[in-house]
Amino acid sequence: MTTAITAPFAPTDLDNTGDELLREPVLVTGPATYQAVTDQVCRVTEAPRAPRAWYVAMAISLALLLLFGVLITYAIFTGVGVWGNNSPSFWGFPIINFVFWVGIAHAGTFISAILLLFRQKWRTGINRFAEATTVFAVVCAGIFPAIHVGRPWLAYWLLPYPNIMGDWPNFFSPLLWDACAVGTYATVSILFWYTGMVPDLATLRDRATGRIKPAVYGLLSLGWRGSARQWHLYERANIILAVLATALVLGVSSTVSTDMAVSQIPAWHETIFPPYFTAGAIYSGFAIVLALAIPARELFGLKDLITKRHLDNLAKLALLLGSMVLYIYLIEFVIAWYSGDPYERFAYLNYEFGPYWWLGWGILFCNGVVAQAFWFKFARQTWWIAWPIAVLCVMGMWMERFVIIIVSMHRSFLPSSWHMFVPTWIDIGTLAGSFGLFFTLFLLFCRYCPMVAVSEVKAILPQAQTRDALANGRH
Amino acid sequence: MAMSQNIISPVAGAAEPTPYGLLAEFPDPQALLRAAAAIRQAGYRRWDCYSPFPIHGLDRAMRLKRSVLPWFVFGGAFTGCFAALAVAWFCNAYAYPLIFSGKPYWGLPANIPVAFPLTILFGAVTTFLALWALAGLPRLHHPLFFSARFRRATTDGFFVTIEATDPCYDLAATTQLLRRLGAQAVEVVKDC
Numbered sequence: 001m002t003t004a005i006t007a008p009f010a011p012t013d014l015d016n017t018g019d020e021l022l023r024e025p026v027l028v029t030g031p032a033t034y035q036a037v038t039d040q041v042c043r044v045t046e047a048p049r050a051p052r053a054w055y056v057a058m059a060i061s062l063a064l065l066l067l068f069g070v071l072i073t074y075a076i077f078t079g080v081g082v083w084g085n086n087s088p089s090f091w092g093f094p095i096i097n098f099v100f101w102v103g104i105a106h107a108g109t110f111i112s113a114i115l116l117l118f119r120q121k122w123r124t125g126i127n128r129f130a131e132a133t134t135v136f137a138v139v140c141a142g143i144f145p146a147i148h149v150g151r152p153w154l155a156y157w158l159l160p161y162p163n164i165m166g167d168w169p170n171f172f173s174p175l176l177w178d179a180c181a182v183g184t185y186a187t188v189s190i191l192f193w194y195t196g197m198v199p200d201l202a203t204l205r206d207r208a209t210g211r212i213k214p215a216v217y218g219l220l221s222l223g224w225r226g227s228a229r230q231w232h233l234y235e236r237a238n239i240i241l242a243v244l245a246t247a248l249v250l251g252v253s254s255t256v257s258t259d260m261a262v263s264q265i266p267a268w269h270e271t272i273f274p275p276y277f278t279a280g281a282i283y284s285g286f287a288i289v290l291a292l293a294i295p296a297r298e299l300f301g302l303k304d305l306i307t308k309r310h311l312d313n314l315a316k317l318a319l320l321l322g323s324m325v326l327y328i329y330l331i332e333f334v335i336a337w338y339s340g341d342p343y344e345r346f347a348y349l350n351y352e353f354g355p356y357w358w359l360g361w362g363i364l365f366c367n368g369v370v371a372q373a374f375w376f377k378f379a380r381q382t383w384w385i386a387w388p389i390a391v392l393c394v395m396g397m398w399m400e401r402f403v404i405i406i407v408s409m410h411r412s413f414l415p416s417s418w419h420m421f422v423p424t425w426i427d428i429g430t431l432a433g434s435f436g437l438f439f440t441l442f443l444l445f446c447r448y449c450p451m452v453a454v455s456e457v458k459a460i461l462p463q464a465q466t467r468d469a470l471a472n473g474r475h
Numbered sequence: 476m477a478m479s480q481n482i483i484s485p486v487a488g489a490a491e492p493t494p495y496g497l498l499a500e501f502p503d504p505q506a507l508l509r510a511a512a513a514i515r516q517a518g519y520r521r522w523d524c525y526s527p528f529p530i531h532g533l534d535r536a537m538r539l540k541r542s543v544l545p546w547f548v549f550g551g552a553f554t555g556c557f558a559a560l561a562v563a564w565f566c567n568a569y570a571y572p573l574i575f576s577g578k579p580y581w582g583l584p585a586n587i588p589v590a591f592p593l594t595i596l597f598g599a600v601t602t603f604l605a606l607w608a609l610a611g612l613p614r615l616h617h618p619l620f621f622s623a624r625f626r627r628a629t630t631d632g633f634f635v636t637i638e639a640t641d642p643c644y645d646l647a648a649t650t651q652l653l654r655r656l657g658a659q660a661v662e663v664v665k666d667c
Contacts, residue, residue, distance in 0.1 A: 034631035
């Protein structure tokens with residue numbers, strides 16, 4: 001793709017996926033000087049014009065975002081009857097989309113928090129980027145419960161606040177747990193993301209020309225100077241935020257799963273739900289990070305920072321999580337059979353042989369089978385294989401949320417209350433529109449924010465290592 | 476910082492303003508590390524190092540004290556946990572007790588799903604606020620931003636500053652020390 005940005009700068013895109021004993025893998029292919037790393041990231045935001053593909057993608061995203069706004073406004077003014085929600089499928093698309101988007105968010109936190117604690121140096125190339133997907137996915141997720149309540153102007157009733165309506169919060173209710181978990185997740189991921197970005201915003205500030213850019217980046221970078229005292233505090237704060245965010249990665253989807261697990265519905269009332277939701281969430285997150293990284297490194301000429309090794313590692317992690325998801329799918333069938341409970345057994349037979357059988361097999365195929373291709377190096381490293389697999393994984397995870405939320409509910413205990421769920425075009429349009437919101441935010445981020453954590457990448461360059469660090473085994 | 480003490484009268488013809496201090500550039504992190512150890516041993520107090528990324532071992536070379544930040548975080552996280560449990564207990568067990576699905580009014584496990592995220596929320600917000608407060612940020616300006624050279628501190632520059640208010644500061648002697656430690660360039664930074 002020849003673009004305004006990539007033209008003067010030809011990434012080497014070397015293959016750095018091999019492992020050599022006793023040698024650290026090369027994580028920055030191409031010129032690995034401080035200046036070159038800075039240039040590669042900053043010129044994306046400094047170029048007077050974005051690549052043409054960016055404008056095309058932005059136009060599509062904005063169109064979908066407009067659709068999202070119009071359909072939500074229509075639903076609010078007309079009532080939630082415009083959706084396919086019915087009795088017994090009260091939750092419908094909004095809650096499917098909510099659980100889906102919360103899940104998508106998880107990979108960013110996993111990469112920047114858990115991999116930081118495990119000292120995985122390769123995370124520095126993609127953590128910023130992945131954290132951005134976290135923040136934007138949580139934004140998308142947060143909208144759905146708010147519109148699902150039907151009267152979004154009263155959505156604050158979810159929160160326990162003193163009121164004169166004699167309305168007391170029920171702290172045993174998973175809906176309140178959800179509000180706490182997702183609200184916390186949104187706040188903490190924004191704080192973590194922004195804190196990580198401050199030194200890089202300072203880099204942009206110091207390189208900026210003109211009148212507006214230095215002022216804007218100057219305000220956003222809070223006057224960061226990169227002094228040893230500041231770095232000392234900053235690193236401690238980053239580790240602490242990582243520890244807190246790690247707890248959240250494991251906690252948020254677990255809490256979301258209690259919306260279902262705490263109820264009595266067959267195939268919902270299961271103790272496996274918290275790890276099940278969390279594994280699926282991180283899995284879908286890796287898939288979307290992979291699906292976004294492949295075009296973004298190409299489009300913005302970042303192949304030397306988001307290298308083949310990064311894609312390879314992401315695919316391996318997607319394989320690991322995908323295998324966990326497959327294991328949980330299979331163990332759920334075993335548990336249903338072993339429980340001897342006729343309703344539980346029926347629920348799982350209904351997954352695969354009921355009216356939504358194609359979704360039941362679809363999730364086994366997309367999440368269970370397709371990701372197994374990543375066992376092969378060829379599949380991990382060929383973009384035209386890895387990218388469709390990642391997209392199928394994301395689709396599979398959305399279908400999984402559909403199966404859990406709709407298919408369990410539409411045929412529970414009493415056949416007299418069975419009812420099919422059929423989404424309306426407004427449901428489908430709102431789902432598509434939420435992708436518009438996500439991609440609009442993501443494209444703006446790519447254009448105006450440092451897409452790779454420049455200071456963190458510099459810190460892992462060979463020339464940045466001091467003897468002190470080597471002597472103490474610290475990196 | 477020393478700004479408040481050094482504000483120069485804007486009257487025309489006033490004496491040469493007191494500088495902020497000396498800014499010295501070093502070629503690489505290793506040189507910065509060696510210089511930091513030497514400057515500390517020379518007895519300087521009001522000085523700092525600047526780099527585009529955190530350099531490990533620098534805080535030890537400078538003998539920086541361990542930050543008190545974790546204690547703030549602990550306080551915040553504890554407050555969040557306690558507040559969540561207290562509100563839950565007050566609402567559901569004390570002020571307006573209701574039986575939900577035949578369970579006791581109060582039970583710790585049932586309240587963990589609220590106490591856990593609130594612990595994290597308060598801890599993280601405290602970390603964020605305490606980080607910037609302790610780092611002396613945000614601020615709109617700093618004397619170092621007068622230096623064109625210092626703009627490279629966020630790209631590939633490794634700097635040491637020694638403030639003019641330091642008791643050991645002496646323009647000639649300090650410059651000489653910095654040169655001897657391998658500084659590529661030494662310049663005086665004005666204060667306003």
